[in-house]
Amino acid sequence: MFSKRLFIQMSLGGLLLTAAGCNLENEVDVVLPAYTPELVVECYLRAGEVPRLTVVESGTYLPSKADGTGQPVITLPTAAVPTLGLGINGITIQVPVDVTVRLTLPGGQSVPLQFAPGIDPLTRKVFTHIGTAPLAMQPGQRFGLDVRDTRGHHVTGSTGVPTFVPIDTVRYASNGVNGPEQRFNFVTRFTDPAGTADYYRLLLTNQRDLNDSEGDYLVSDQVFDGQSYTFPTTYRFTPGDTMTATLFHMEPDYYNFQQSVRGAISANGNPFAQPARIRSTVQGGLGVFTILVSDQRSVVLK
Amino acid sequence: MTRTSYRAATVLAIGLLAPQLGWAQARHVLSGQVRGTDGTALPGATVAVPSLGLGTATDENGRYRLDVPAGPQNVTVSFVGYLPQTFRVNLSRSQQRDLTLAPNANELTEVVVQGQQTLEEKLVTTQMGVERLSIREAKLLPALFGEVDILKTLQLKPGVQSGGEGSSGLFVRGGSSDQNLVLLDNALIYNPNHLFGLFSVFNSDAVQSVDLYKSGFPAQFGGRLSSVIDVKLREGSREKFTVTGGIGLIASRLSLEGPLGKRADGQAAKGSFIVSARRTYFDVFTRAINRANAGTEGYRPIPDYYFQDFNAKANYTLGEKDQVFATGYLGRDVFGFNSFGNLQADFAWGNTLGTLRWQHTFSPRLTANTQVGLTSYRYSLGSQVDVASFGLTSTIRDYNARVDFDYDLNPAHNVRFGASFTHHTFGVGRLQVETADNSLNVDNNISYTALEGGLYASDNWKVSDKLQAELGLRLSGFGNDAGQVYGGLEPRLAARYALSNKLSLKANYALMYQYAHLASNTGASLPTDIWYPSRLSVKPQRSQQVSTGFSWLLFGGKFLLTDEVYYKWAQNQVDFRDGAQIFANPNLDQEFLFGKGWSYGNELYLEKQKGKTTGWIGYTLAWSWRRFGPQRGTPGINDGRDYYPSYDRRHNLNVVVLHQFNTRLSLTASFVYTSSAPTTLPAGRFPLQNVPGGDILAVPVYPDRNTYRLIPYHRLDLGVVWKLRPVRFGTERDLTFSIYNAYDRRNAYFVYFEISRNPNTDLIDGFTAQQVSLFPIIPSVTYNFKF
Structure with missing residues (x-):
């Protein structure tokens, strides 16, 4: 809830300002609870696209030099090229090479995804396994996932194809100021199907950097079932920006996973938060296996 | 009804109906009210017939009743800080006698710390697990920012944990903060905190006394599992108009009290009133700072914040048998933020209550108190971001009526019985979202109603000179607007056996139900937490507690040593699923999850009340546990494994010393040590690349809940009360100096992880753990006055 978040952020901001002003923050050594690494699976299927999947291993929160798994360690490229977001200089991502992946299609056919690490040149996302043919799918169909390594890890998952919910309109408005202070807001509107529990994610991106979102919102239709709903933004975009709105209609498991991820991240540094466990959509490990069904609209702000 | 409940009911019935033997000599009731010369009632005063070894203490309204044999007797009335009074009676029938005690200036120089119970009274009472605090005690102790806080003073008693640094939150014997029944003149306060628990809602100038029950709950109390915090407001002076106030570092207070009604010559007025107000002034400074920086690039305005509260109480004696009381409270916290135009947010919350009580004396043996009232708690959150506005409100509103009878059946039996009835309206949440162009308009309102009632009876039974028992039974019930009805019997049993006139053994048992639940998905208690009624899938909470111990007067009665062992177990404890x-x-x-809770411990308490140096030492060794198993398609909490709640503390040591150098100068010190608080820190993490266009994230993985322990907490506070010479006769002034956290200990409020970056490349090169402390050493001074 925006208002509650705002209130907590303001309170927390004041608290940290006070703490910093009085030198009430100091670095400490902590001994964190023991942690056993798990396989982390990230797989987003789309109709008409060749399936890709990323398998890595989770690590201890405070990284150590060596983990003793014996697996090859790939130190990802420097900041000049895409990374997995954890930087470089000693922080590495464990990419296991002993993992086999099989995808179960709606008809029951099981197809392997081959280990072939690479980087998508467009999205700059890393993948470790890839299929051979584009997928066909219809709403309501289900896909399955089976991921194993040679050390006993076994991750499984199942997901369905959501229905398509279109964006009704996107529009923008100026703050009424001319010159360098002119800013635009951006409004996305869609209509929720009545009678079903639906979950949505709206992603706003700016053409200037397609891999850095300008807004990422989760919402369920609990309070607007069957009605139109609008995502407004503040006046923060500049003339000439090309804004793209992508509306995902989500499976409940994916919505819960996204919520838990956000809760886990925001709990760091928030004394009022109750840290949440990650609600993975897969069993036997961490991560997400889902199907992306989305509508997209772009507009140049002028 | 459980087997235990049947047994308790049987025991109670036997107690109530037992033939009364051994009281053959004609006796009559001597009753009345004890007041100070300023007209305020004196609860806890002793009325005794020393030659017969008879005695009693006045109740919360200063009233007493004593069965006295017919014939001439000398009766003494005494109260700490007042001159004792002796009078002679020759009773041939029951008689009412009101008394007025004058302050003893000499005794005040020596006696500093006094609760309303003397050590001797604590020894002989059947009640255990109760802490009685006089406001004078609270006012002498050093306080954060100089703001006297009765709830923080209660945290210095054994078995009571705070919610964290500077917090007024109380966690009693392993119970959560919403399991405390907080009463202000018998009316429920739903949120007793200002500013996220840093201050309580009770203005010390308006409070007469506070009783905290940790176990052995009297049968008239119900509705919460863990404790009863019974706060009584002062009655104003019936003699003269008086202004009391204080000017402190962050807040100021002002009270006015005086007589009501005509005064006959030499007689006190028939009634009195007191009104008190308090307000903080952080916002005065922050607004000035914001105005001064309004044009500065990059300046982020400081949010405005203040709280204020207003208390009023009036009483009036209608006749020999009737007295009426009216109490009102209004408190508000207001939080505002305006980011120079494009973002505006307002947040306000607070309690409102009003009560009207009629006290009627049917006979010297039977009195009744009938009270009606309303209480409500509300928060509202609103923000305006450019063209969109958001509003969120939640309320709970109660209309309450209750009647309580107090009947002296004979010298061996004092019976209390009564009933209470409450109509609840739970405004669980109203969300309003709209945009200026009406493209978005959401108005979602969730509200429930419920009725809650209770019937109770208890008998304080003096079985013999050595054995005394309190047998109580409460029948509680709750019905909601969906037609679901819940209820149960709540036996309350307590006993005291005197091994000698210095040593008593005590034991008690209590069963409690709680029908309203505080919905909070944070680790702390916030004003945005929501009260939720028992419904089909949210069953009432239930707890049982047994405790036993001894009270031992030492060194000629100068010290009282008490030791209590307790075990408490609770069902239907409420939490939320993750996310x-x-x-x-x-x-x-x-979204609710349900589980079990249990706690156990030992509380050791050594107290000294008389002499120039007074104080206490309390030590608690305790464990608290929770277990939430798999349910509702979730693995529960911690996959169903046991875990410690965040307020579990193994050791807790409190030392409070007060020393009076002379009539004008007092020195106070309090030291607190608590062992490490459990918290949850991430053990692992993994990268999440996200969908195309989504941000790449490092996601922390949290292990079992509360598996990490912060550093132990300890703190020394020092205080000096310096009474200034009065500017004219009858006035009082003092300066109260406090040093909070005198040796500047950096206690841990929370720990978080910060990304460290290479200063040359600005690239992430690691994570560091940062410990945040809340308060360094904080000196403060408060000027208090009375005229």
Whole structure:
């Protein structure tokens, strides 16, 4: 809830300002609870696209030099090229090479995804396994996932194809100021199907950097079932920006996973938060296996 | 009804109906009210017939009743800080006698710390697990920012944990903060905190006394599992108009009290009133700072914040048998933020209550108190971001009526019985979202109603000179607007056996139900937490507690040593599944998880009340546990394994010393040590690349809940009360100096992880753990006055 978040952020901001002003923050050594690494699976299927999947291993929160798994360690490229977001200089991502992946299609056919690490040149996302043919799918169909390594890890998952919910309109408005202070807001509107529990994610991106979102919102239709709903933004975009709105209609498991991820991240540094466990959509490990069904609209702000 | 409840009911019935033997000599009731010369009632005063070894203490209204044999007797009335009074009676029938005690200036120089119970009274009472605090005690102790806080003073008693640095939150014997029944003149306060628990809602100038029950709950109390905090407001002076106030570092207070009604010559007025107000002034400074920086680039305005509260109480004696009381309270916290135009947010919360009580004396043996009132708690959150506005409100409003009878059946039996009835309206949440162009308009309102009632009876039975028992039974019930009805019997049993006139053994048992639940998905208690009624999928909470111990007067009665062992177990404890959405959720009950809780410990308490040096030492060794198993398609909490709640503390040591150098100068010190608080820190993490266009994230993985322990907490506070010479006769002034956290200990409020970056490349090169402390050493001074 925006208002509650705002209130907590303001309170927390004041608290940290006070703490910093009085030198009430100091670095400490902590001994964190023991942690056993798990396989982390990230797989987003789309109709008409060749399936890709990323398998890595989770690590201890405070990284150590060596983990003793014996697996090859790939130190990802420097900041000049895409990374997995954890930087470089000693922080590495464990990419296991002993993992086999099989995808179960709606008809029951099981197809392997081959280990072939690479980087998508467009999205700059890393993948470790890839299929051979584009997928066909219809709403309501289900896909399955089976991921194993040679050390006993076994991750499984199942997901369905959501229905398509279109964006009704996107529009923008100026703050009424001319010159360098002119800013635009951006409004996305869609209509929720009545009678079903639906979950949505709206992603706003700016053409200037397609891999850095300008807004990422989760919402369920609990309070607007069957009605139109609008995502407004503040006046923060500049003339000439090309804004793209992508509306995902989500499976409940994916919505819960996204919520838990956000809760886990925001709990760091928030004394009022109750840290949440990650609600993975897969069993036997961490991560997400889902199907992306989305509508997209772009507009140049002028 | 459980087997235990049947047994308790049987025991109670036997107690109530037992033939009364051994009281053959004609006796009559001597009754009345004890007041100070300023007209205020004196609760806890002793009325005794020393030659017969008879005695009693006045109740919360200063009233007493004593069965006295016919014939001439000398009766003494005494109260700490007042001159004792002796008078002679020759009773041939029951008689009412009101008394007025004058302050003893000499005794005040020596006696500093006094609760309302003397050590001797604590020894002989059947009640255990109760802490009685006089406001004078609280006012002498050093306080954060100089703001006297009765709830923080209660935290210095054994068995009571605070919610964290500077917090007024109380966690009693392993119970959570919403399991405390907080009463202000018998009316419920739903949120007793200002500013996230840093201050309590009770203005020390308006408070007469506070009783905290940790176990052995009297049968008239119900509705919460863990404790009863019974706060009584002062009655104003019946003699003269008086202004009391204080000017402190962050807040100021002002009270006015005086007589009501005509005064006959030499007689006190028939009634009195007191009104008190308090307000903080952080906002005065922050607004000035914001105005001064309004044009500065990059300046982020400081949010405005203040709290204020207003208390009023009036009483009036209608005749020999009737007295009426009216109490009102209004408190508000207001939080505002305006980011120079494009973002505006307002947040306000607070309690409102009003009560009217009629006290009627049917006979010297039977009195009744009838009270009606309303209480409500409300928060509202509103923000305006450019063209969109958001509003969120939640309320709980109660209309309450209750009647309580107090009947002296004979010298061996004092019976209390009564009933209470409450109509609740739970405004669980109203969410309003709209945009200026009406493209978005959401108005979602979730509200429930319920009725809650209770019937009770208890008998304080003096079985013999050595054995005394309190047998109580409460029948509680709750019905909601969906037609679901819950209820149960709540036996309350307590006993005291005197091994000698210096040593008593005590034991008690209590069963409690709680029908309203505080919905909070944070680790702390916030004003945005929501009260939720028992419904089909949210069953009432239930707890049982047994405790036993001894009270031992030492060194000629100068010290009282008490030791209590307790075990408490509770069912239907409420928590939320991870990631629960509690705001504007029409299916909020589906987010609840239910589990068990249990706690046990030992509380050791050594107290000294008389002499120039007074104080206490309390030590608690305790464990608290929770278990939430798999349910509702979730693995529960911690996959169903046991865990410690965040307020579990193994050791807790409190030392409080007060020393009076002379009539004008007092020195106070309090030291607190608590062992490490459990908290949850991430053990692992993994990268999440996200969908195309989404941000790449490092996601922390949290292990079992509360598996990490912060550093132990300890703190020394020092205080000096310096009474200034009065500017004219009858006035009082003092300066109260406090040093909070005198040796500047950096206690841990929380720990978080910060990303460290290479200063040359600005690239992430690691994570460091940062410990945040809340308060360094904080000196303060408060000027208090009375004229």
